[in-house]
Amino acid sequence: MVASKEVADFVATHPDDFLIEWLPSYAPDTNPEEQCNAVVKREMLNALPGSVEEPR
Numbered sequence: 666m667v668a669s670k671e672v673a674d675f676v677a678t679h680p681d682d683f684l685i686e687w688l689p690s691y692a693p694d695t696n697p698e699e700q701c702n703a704v705v706k707r708e709m710l711n712a713l714p715g716s717v718e719e720p721r
Contacts, residue, residue, distance in 0.1 A: 668676070668685055676683045693699035701712050 672680075672685075676685055
């Protein structure tokens, strides 16, 4: 991974104040909301509402 030149230069001039921490580009395990959304989507995949008003 490479930071932009501007960011790398800025962090280099402020080493006591900033640290670049590399994070994975996609890590659903670290975000509980992702798992919740997956459960809701799976439950709603073949959901059939009882009326037109129900989904609202």
